[in-house]
Amino acid sequence: MSRVVVTGRIPEAALDKLRASHEVDAWEGAESIGREELLRRVAGADAIVSLLTERVDAELLDAAGPQLKIVSNVAVGYDNINVPECTERHVIATNTPGVLTEATADIAFGLILMATRRLGEGERLIRAGQAWKWGMFFLLGSSLQGKTLGVVGMGGIGQATARRAKAFGMEIVYQSRSEIDPSIAEDLGSRRVELDELLAISDVVSLHCPYGPSTHHLIGAEQLATMKDTAYLVNTARGPIVNEAALALALREGQIAGAGLDVFEQEPKVHPWLLELENVSLVPHLGSATVETRTSMAVLAAENTLAVLGGEQPPTPVN
Incomplete structure (x- = not known):
């Protein structure tokens, strides 16, 4: 024994x-x-x-x-x-x-919706007991239909997230070490691009790559500056793939519109700058939590x- x-x-x-x-x-x-x-x-x-x-x-x-x-x-x-x-x-x-593929993809897409539709901001407002009233310009977010999702790391979880995005009417581009199965790419209507192009053209960037020396701070100040100022970043992979200080600065200065994070550089610690921002949704590593x-x-x-x-x-x- x-x-x-x-x-x-x-x-x-x-x-x-x-x-x-x-x-x-x-x-x-x-x-x-x-x-x-x-x-x-x-x-x-x-x-x-x-x-x-x-x-x-x-x-x-x-x-x-x-x-x-x-x-x-x-x-x-x-x-x-x-x-x-x-x-x-x-x-x-x-x-x-x-x-854990489907559960993590659910969280990724949940964060996409939280960030683009400002759901976290809305809930915090109500729980804080603040006065509010429906209005044409009240907590306006961004729709997903016709927008582009950029998937960084097109393994099982990346593909599952892309399937959800396709159902929402999004276009799919991806960056990965190799081409995915042609039949899957055709079904998703996706195409492979380099990271710089993905960042420049995507309305939402979702990270699903493994973490290692080559992906440490893969997304930093330079990459965030490449993104649209209307774009969103979502990370359900590993925290250190993103330079949190650079992300917080980009969010604070309006370089990108928002972000959704399930993972953090120094879990369970979260960069204090992120905690001060309304345009980032933060959840405590719930990707596989079913x-x-x-x-x-x-x-x-x-x-x-x-x-x-x-x-x-x-x-x-x-x-």
Whole structure:
């Protein structure tokens, strides 16, 4: 029987799968596990089921010991895992792609609507008890029909967001490392362009690219200056893809019309300038936050773990 350490609370369906054949040490605290406690618990583990709040680096891998076989991340992103360090130690790293595609696309499009129709501003006004009256020019937003959505990163979530945009009557352009399937591109009526062109012609820019050295601050002052002053930026990918200080300045000075953010550079901290602005909608990393999606993510992470401990290839390896 192998020992599995789970670094945070996950749905019981996944824990039941693991407990059926292995010893499970699961952190059940309301807060994230502390670093020292995490290092203590992983000692002697054969598998670690990690959340994106935990940093899986050389220190943690060394603390686990040479018997460690897998780090199974309950997330589609794995920038919290030092994959080369895992590879060097012959530890398999896995993630949970696919199962959160639709939920995250829902949040992305929800933020598009919040930003373009100023829904957050309207709710804050009412909750603050401010007087208001219907008028022709009261909280005017921007319609989406006939406008252009620019998708940065046309993987599964980017494509799902584009499908929603097409249903709203939007034109689609995208920037990605490679062309998408021609039949999908035809169905969406989309075309591939370079990032500079995408930023210049899009009315809404939605970020769905992976985070890494090449995408750190992919959107900064220069890129924001390229966008239309009537355009909106939405980020449901990873916070550090956007330079938050540059974004706040662009929003404050009217370089772009608005933004919607589900992720932040230094979560859970949010740049204080953003908190002062009305033209940005802020939600606390809710991309995959449905009961169905979080359960599917945790179950897939458990299946990855069980496969590796059973001497098989995991469904979704990243190294």
